[in-house]
Amino acid sequence: MLPLLISETKDSSPLIEGLATELGLEFISKRDALKKQTLIHAQYYLVIGKNKSYLQVGIKGKSKPIFCNFTEWANNKKKSNLMRCMKGLPSECSVLDATAGFGRDALELATVSRSVVLIERIPWMYYLLKDGVRNSTQESVLTLVNKFKLVQSDAREYLNIEKNKTDVIYLDPMFPNKGSARAKKNIQALRDLSEEVLSDDLLIQALDFAKKRVIVKRHKNSNYLNNQKPSFSIQGRVVRFDVYVTNSSH
Numbered sequence: 409m410l411p412l413l414i415s416e417t418k419d420s421s422p423l424i425e426g427l428a429t430e431l432g433l434e435f436i437s438k439r440d441a442l443k444k445q446t447l448i449h450a451q452y453y454l455v456i457g458k459n460k461s462y463l464q465v466g467i468k469g470k471s472k473p474i475f476c477n478f479t480e481w482a483n484n485k486k487k488s489n490l491m492r493c494m495k496g497l498p499s500e501c502s503v504l505d506a507t508a509g510f511g512r513d514a515l516e517l518a519t520v521s522r523s524v525v526l527i528e529r530i531p532w533m534y535y536l537l538k539d540g541v542r543n544s545t546q547e548s549v550l551t552l553v554n555k556f557k558l559v560q561s562d563a564r565e566y567l568n569i570e571k572n573k574t575d576v577i578y579l580d581p582m583f584p585n586k587g588s589a590r591a592k593k594n595i596q597a598l599r600d601l602s603e604e605v606l607s608d609d610l611l612i613q614a615l616d617f618a619k620k621r622v623i624v625k626r627h628k629n630s631n632y633l634n635n636q637k638p639s640f641s642i643q644g645r646v647v648r649f650d651v652y653v654t655n656s657s658h
C-alpha cells in the first residue's frame with residue numbers, strides 16, 4: 409500500500425500534483441478523499457501542509473500526525489541501548505545510517521559523532537526527512553541535524569559507488585512485529601507502507617565499508633542478519649543490537 413498525497417488546504421495546484429508525481433504517489437483532492445475514506449480501511453495520507461508535512465491515517469484527522477519530530481526527540485534525553493553500542497568510539501567518528509526511516513536513531517547517533525549520512529530509499533520518506541530537518545529551528549536541535557547529510561538511494565547502490573569509508577554503519581532493516589509489544593506509530597506506518605527488503609547482503613557490504621563498527625537493530629527473537637554472529641549483542645525488552653567490530657585499517 410502507498411499513501412495518497414493530499415494538500416492540507418482545499419485547493420490543488422500543479423505544484424502539489426508535480427510533487428505527487430515526483431514522489432511516485434497518487435494525488436487526491438480532499439473532497440475525493442472524503443468520499444473514498446468510507447471504502448478503504450486505514451488508508452494512509454501524505455499531507456502536504458503549509459508548515460509541515462506528515463502522514464495521517466484516515467482523512468478526518470483523528471489520527472495524530474506522523475512526522476520527523478526532531479525537536480521532540482532531541483529533547484527526550486532518555487538514552488537507549490544504541491548509545492551503549494557506540495561506547496569507546498571518539499566523538500569525532502563518522503556514522504552512516506543505511507536505513508534512515510524517520511531519522512530518530514540517526515538523531516541519537518548525531519549526539520555522539522561528527523557526522524551522520526542518512527540513506528533512505530523511499531522517496532516520500534526521504535521527503536519527510538528533509539521536511540523534518542527544515543522544520544528544526546531550536547538551537548540544540550540544529551546542532552544535531554546540521555551534522556546530517558541526507559541521501560535518497562538504496563544503500564546497497566550507495567555503498568557500491570561511494571569511495572569514502574565511514575567509521576560506523578548502522579542498519580535497522582524492517583522486522584515484522586514478532587511479539588505483543590506495539591510498535592511506535594511511525595514504525596508501524598513504515599511496516600504498513602513498504603515492503604520488507606532482505607538485508608543480508610547489506611550487512612556483507614557494511615562489514616566491508618565500516619572502519620570500526622557495524623551496528624544492527626533486530627527484534628530480540630530474530631536471527632542474526634546473514635546468520636552472521638556479531639562480536640557482541642546488547643539486548644533490551646523488545647530490541648536487540650548486534651555489534652560487529654570491524655576495526656579495519658583501510
Ligand SMILES: C[S@@+](CC[C@H](N)C(=O)[O-])C[C@H]1O[C@@H](n2cnc3c(N)ncnc32)[C@H](O)[C@@H]1O
Pocket residue numbers: 506507508509510511512513514527528529530533561562563564580581582583595598602605610
Ligand atoms: C525500520 S525503518 C528505520 C527506522 C529508523 N531507524 C528510525 O529511527 O526512524 C527502516 C527504513 O529503512 C529503509 N530501507 C530499508 N532497506 C533500505 C536500503 N537497502 N537502502 C535504503 N533504505 C532502506 C526503509 O525504507 C525504511 O524507511
